[in-house]
Amino acid sequence: MQLTNSQEEYLKTIYLLEKNKQKVRVTDIAQKMNITKPSVNKALRILKDLKLINYEVYGNIELTKEGRQNAKEIIKKQDTLEIFLIGILEIEKKQAEEEAKAIKHAMSKESIEKLDNYITKILDLGDLKCGYDVNNEKCRSCIKITARERLKKAKDSEIKI
Amino acid sequence: MQLTNSQEEYLKTIYLLEKNKQKVRVTDIAQKMNITKPSVNKALRILKDLKLINYEVYGNIELTKEGRQNAKEIIKKQDTLEIFLIGILEIEKKQAEEEAKAIKHAMSKESIEKLDNYITKILDLGDLKCGYDVNNEKCRSCIKITARERLKKAKDSEIKI
């Protein structure tokens, strides 16, 4: 079953809330996603039908095994994209997060896997700042400003929610 | 004015049809986008209101200056993404095109610009197949399988529509 972008956002949000709280509430989800409670309510009923969450009227909200599986994959996609946008393309953090969030639904698991591998390779390689000529001796020594460092910097400036 | 993904698809399609034909017709657009004529008709009325196309009932369809400007930017986005997905990540052509099409709306002009610059840099650098260690002598000589070559290959297999 192919989920919509909106549904993926719900799963992601519920997953992240579950990690911080014992009970996930409609209000929490609404707040985090910046939408209204009725919108959340409607979505939850659908996710329940899809067997991605357990949920009863006025009852608890929790991901099913399948829902959690989905959520993890979605989060992995977004994280990978953020790392690429921030660490490799040097896009400003907030902008990168926004774009990663919007892009992730469009990318297959396989493509994300390839991107992830590519990032690893590039991070190992370091960021060649000298004019990008591997035949040039200077390249060997310009690996000091790495994408890894940029990522660390972006991470440090993070605000805990 | 921020266009929707759907509206961008229409502009892109009209632009590409204009390049091949003297007159762009509702039927052409519907066929190319794989949707019905009434859907096209409705969209055209909106694009006209947005001053992105000139269009009268039973009349000609043509991009305005602003519409063409938008179309070019949209196509550039998709092309850049395709080059990255095919040439760098080595994603299979059809899959890459599909994903690029879906991703492009989410990416800003600036981010695409950065991606474009990055691709240029990597293409110049060549594709390091030897284990990705610039300190390794082998890296210097393994630039024979470049992303550029992969792109050429993908392009050669293209079917003219």
Added chain:
DNA sequence: TTAAAATGTTAGCGAAGGCTAACAAAAAAT
């Protein structure tokens, strides 16, 4: 333990962007 506050639900609306059915106009063919 009952009143107030917080939380959750239901009903129904609206925009986007597809669709079908039915009809109108234009172009092509006889």
Added chain:
DNA sequence: ATTTTTTGTTAGCCTTCGCTAACATTTTAA
């Protein structure tokens, strides 16, 4: 110059996913 075919339009429906207004339930506090 009619008829047929192709093309274009209109009307109205459906789904997704937001929203507000109104109400129900639960929790908290007096």
